[in-house]
Amino acid sequence: xxxxxxxxxxxxxxxxxxxxPHFEIQIDRHHYTxxxxxxxxxxxxxxxxxxxxxxxxxxxxVPGGSDRKIGDEEVVEIRNGLRFFTAPAQINPxxxxxxxxxxxxxxx
Numbered sequence: 001x002x003x004x005x006x007x008x009x010x011x012x013x014x015x016x017x018x019x020x021p022h023f024e025i026q027i028d029r030h031h032y033t034x035x036x037x038x039x040x041x042x043x044x045x046x047x048x049x050x051x052x053x054x055x056x057x058x059x060x061x062v063p064g065g066s067d068r069k070i071g072d073e074e075v076v077e078i079r080n081g082l083r084f085f086t087a088p089a090q091i092n093p094x095x096x097x098x099x100x101x102x103x104x105x106x107x108x
Contacts, residue, residue, distance in 0.1 A: 026083045027052075039078055041070040056086040 020035040025047075032047050045052040052058060059067045060076065061083040070076060070084070 023078045023082070024080050025078065027058075028085055034078060037078055038075050040072065041074045041076070042072040044070065044076065044084065045072070052086055055089050057089045059085050059087065061085060 021037065023034050023037075025032055025034060027044070027048055030048065034047060036043070041058055045058060058070045060070055062068055067085075076082075
C-alpha cells in the first residue's frame, strides 16, 4: 500500500486541520478571547455580553498617541493585547442633574 492509499483509508488524517488563532483582547478592562484576524466595530461591540449599546462609543487604546474611535463599519486588525474602552456617546454638560434642574427652574 502506498502513502496516498494509507491517507485515504485514515479518516483522521482528513479531519486534521490547523487550530484557529486565538487573540486576547480587553474591552473596558474585561479580558476576551476572539478568533477573527479582522473585526468590525460592530463585531467588537458584540464580544461582551450584553453587547455594547449605541449609547456608548468604542475606542481603541493607542499607547503614546490619541485613542482612536472605532465606527461600526470600521475594520480593525486584531492582535494580542489590543485594548478598547467605551465612553458615553453623548456628553451633554448641564443637562439634567441639580445644576441643569436649577437652570431650568430659573428660566420659568
